[in-house]
Amino acid sequence: MNFNRDRFLHYLRNLIAIGSPSGYTHKVMKYIEKELTNLGVPYEVTNKGAIVVSFDGENKDYQRTFSAHVDTLGAMVKLIKSNGALSFIPIGGFLMASVEGENCVIETQSGKTFSGTIQSTKPSVHISGSDATDLKRVPENMEIILDEKVFSKADVESLGINVGDFVCIDTRFTVTESGFIKSRYLDDKASAAALLYCIEHIKTYSLTLPHTVNFFISNYEEVGHGATAGIPENTREFIAVDMGAPGLDQNSSEYAVCICAKDSSGPYDYDLRSKLIDICIKEEIPYKVDIYPFYGSDASAALRAGWDVKTALIGPGVFASHGYERTHMESLEATTRLVLNYCCK
Known part of the structure; x- marks a missing residue:
């Protein structure tokens, strides 16, 4: 062939x-x-x-x-935090370190989508110093920061985001001239x-x-x-x-x-x-x-x-x-x- x-x-x-x-x-x-x-x-x-x-x-x-x-693989919204960040639970087995800093999309029940970024709860060394680097990358220490002006749980809920919504992680699909394909x-x-x-x-x-x-x-x-x-x-x-x-x-x-x-x-x-x-x-x-x-x-x-x-x-x-x-x-x-x-x- x-x-x-x-x-x-x-x-x-x-x-x-x-x-x-x-x-x-x-x-x-x-x-x-x-x-x-x-x-x-x-x-x-x-x-x-x-x-x-x-x-x-x-x-x-x-x-x-x-x-x-x-x-x-992917994730699901587990909790809407009081500050407007989202806790999530993984779907499938992956390392939390592999998704830190990745863009993602929240798929709501109504069909609306919202973008965000997966971060640790201490994402800045300028703020947390060594605590940021030493923080164990496990689901309870990770969260999604929405690309919306939200400051509370009520703000997030008003967008239509709820517990159980699916999270799709950016794939970063790339094909190189040498024949490699890189992607999630x-x-x-x-x-x-x-x-x-x-x-x-x-x-x-x-x-x-x-x-x-x-x-x-x-x-x-x-x-x-x-x-x-x-x-x-x-x-x-x-x-x-x-x-x-x-x-x-x-x-x-x-x-x-x-x-x-x-x-x-x-x-x-x-x-x-x-x-x-x-x-x-x-x-x-x-x-x-x-x-x-x-x-x-x-x-x-x-x-x-x-x-x-x-x-x-x-x-x-x-x-x-x-x-x-x-x-x-x-x-x-x-x-x-x-x-x-x-x-x-």
Whole structure:
């Protein structure tokens, strides 16, 4: 396949631009529905709001399902303080230090949005001295400062901001000339872009598939139950397309597709992993096998829910996961090529 970088970035850029912390994904799902409609690709929406696209293959009883998730990390307003600042609670697991000083948007129940900045409660060394630097970065020591003239809880409430409103953190999406993509939420919108690209490719070229292939766009992965329900009934192989995690003492790479042998939920299916590695070797797709001790996926969730499926986990290498992340086009291309090649085997 000839990888169309611009088409891939079309999907990735648009997905990243839509705030979608877990529990607040309706906007990004509507965008995906619009893209699928434009492609003329039928889809179904599960009761929980996930999107399922299916392409019939010769074997309809032994189906392969690929998943990617578009729900992300984020936050929720926990308390409106007496001085007009907002306390927040994280959605998903991220380091508080990674969001300090970041711009954000508060999405209110009425549909109005307000901008703000995430700061520690002692953001200035000129005021707090060493207390500012020594302050532990934990949720109770962090707050959102609104870009509004507010001085009290009543002032904030008059804007329509309330406890339970979602907070979307600025992504700072950047593509460099050298092929790096830097952004929040490459986990897992990079993989979702790969699946949308694959869907378009299968539709455009009317690929012949030996097995029925499903694409499951998940909307609750970050909180652990994305693929516990709603995956196609005849799924026999469930392949989560999620990030690999390059870093200290890891084998993963930003320039290859990463194949996970084991994560916190245990080993993935050995035979399925072997098939994926064989494809990488035969098709000269750069790959790395790795182990992630503090990781779980939608494949893990499917197994916990009792699905009798073989599972695998693959994806682009994403550096600084759950922070300000980075990957490279080579890793995105390798992941996309592996998915498409496996669909056709």
